[in-house]
Amino acid sequence: MTLAARTVSTHPSEGLQLPLAGWPSDPDWLTIARREAAAWVTTNGFPSTKHEDWRYTRIDPALVIPFATDTDTGRRTATGGSWPDVSLRDLLGPGLGGIRLVVVDGHFAPELSDHGHLPSGARLDSLHDALAVAPHRLEPLWSWHPEGYPHALRALSDALATDGILIDLPTEAVVDDPIEIVLLTVPGRAPHWSHPRIVVLAGARSKATVVETHLGVPGSPSVTNALTEVVVDDDAQVDHYVIQNESLDSFHFSSLEARLGRSSRFSSRLLAVGGRIGRHEVHTVLHGENAEVELDGLFLTASGQHHDNAILVDHGAPGCRSHQIYKGVVDGDGHGVFNGHIVVRPGAVGTDAHQTNKNLLLSDRAEVDTRPRLEIFADDVACTHGAAVGQLDPDALFYLRSRGVPHQEARALLVSGFVQEVLDCFADGPIRQYAERLVTTHLEPIVSAGRRGTGSAPDSDRAREVSVSRSRGGTAK
């Protein structure tokens, strides 16, 4: 990373130049929505650490990188001349055995994709094609924030996203194999942003698994501003995974928005290991009764990395259930953030909402900020939340060593035990195996860095469990 950060004003419009984006075939409503979104960004600016939800994450290092005119890079991809396909194929590695769709720098790359069989009536398209062929399916999503955007990155997606993937499942469509979407960031001639957008429309009683894998090629700092929107209709089930494995010089901002209908089920599981700065937002709205959501995450944050997890679960209907387990393993001078917010709205009686965040600090320079929040405006609810920050248990470490397990191997065993609870939430089979391989690869250097003699790991200290109260965030070291 050679770019120097410069101070970016968060005041309206000062010096902000947004490129124009869109396709000639775009319907009018989309052109209008893009203009409005761009105007929103110009008016409101980008969030700074003065914003409550962005207190720990600086966005300005990413803002020195120009917002590419997204359609230009798309054209380069589409003409096929710019990327050596063979090496990209190698980068992708083996798939999960089902459908695999590849998106390069925000644009669908059909030549790298493997289409499988879909149930009849199911549509699987690039977002570019979908906007041309079935714009009415996408129109409601572009106007999802009538009262304003949560922040500029979300608005930028509306303004600048031109491609991605649409998965449109009709009533009762069941896709058994996981649908894998690989989003690849490739260094271009100049550092650039990309705004891939994934839309999953799951009709009533339909069922699918969607795996989003974000991969990056190191080379030049790029910014991914990804948006995934999932609409789960009544009695439908969508299981969603995000594997964030971007290159270590890149910035990754992702937003997942899911709306759950009556008796529907949605799960999203995150494994984050990549990026210099990664922020993974999840916003789920339970608006049909008896809906169920499970959100789990594991972030492995090494030295020089920053991972921010911002979760909002909005209980808006009676009898819904939400369950969250997020765990972080932070090493070196890495910084992890968990910002989990549960809202139970008036009338959402019988809500069952649980949230747990646990963090393991492997170095005395590592830092985690955890802020679980619970707001309840309904009666007759069962809600719990809790957060902990601690170090490797010295008693457990000694126990293992007294059994002959060498120090470094004992540390690895304890860390793998710590993360297992989240990995257990991943579905058995290729998805779990992929996640476990990735975890093992990333824990190896983290764990070996703390071997005896380097003095970085405060194993001999007593383990500290820091409970974070409901009202105030704890900065636990």
Added chain:
Amino acid sequence: MLLIDDLHASIGDTEILSGLSLEVAAGEVHAVMGPNGSGKSTLAHVLAGRDPYQVTAGRVLYDGADLLAMTPEERAAAGLFLGFQHPVEIPGVANMYFLRTALNALRRARGLDEVGPVEFLAIADEKRRLVEMDRTLMDRPVNDGFSGGEKKRNEILQMLLFEPRLAILDETDSGLDIDALRVVAAGVSSLRSADTAAIVITHHQRLLDHLVPDRVHVLAGGRIVRSGGPELAAELEAHGYAGFDARSSRELPTPIGSGR
């Protein structure tokens, strides 16, 4: 096999072992008894290499080598085993996986081939039956949610698997019912040979009804204040430790362990 000579150990500014001497020869089982706070557990942890204890004076020779210079894992590889008074729970790590990892680490250090998962399953199952431990506990995380008795059976299972030359059992009998006590005693007895030794640390005489020691030592005020044969345990059971509190022990002449 083991020679402890004038051992002083502290935690922080508090001295807990104050000139402890003890010699254990191969083939022997020694019982170390004493009131609460006399330094029994500290002795066990210092021998196994636990961190916060500082050895300020004295030496410990294990087969002639300086035990205190070795890491905990080196001590284990050399044949030392500590049965914990409070076995540690390790969430997320399956017991079976832990046992095999530890056995293979020991075997590697001892220059032996590693044992594969299938072969290990057979070995582990045989030992598990010996300690009468429920099979389901092998697939659960290490000691996680185990009852007190189950944890102690798991300790003895490890002892049988790892085949130590010197086993140190730190109040392994505390809180056990009579069946578990019998399992612990049988486990130690099965390891008894001309080439192995055990130090059984206990507060009560109960275990010694099942496991007759060669020598019994009384630890008080951080030193061995009296040593004798198995009959000493019965005497302690009858009269308690009243005569051996920390203050009075300091006035006694330095006691000599067996064999010195």
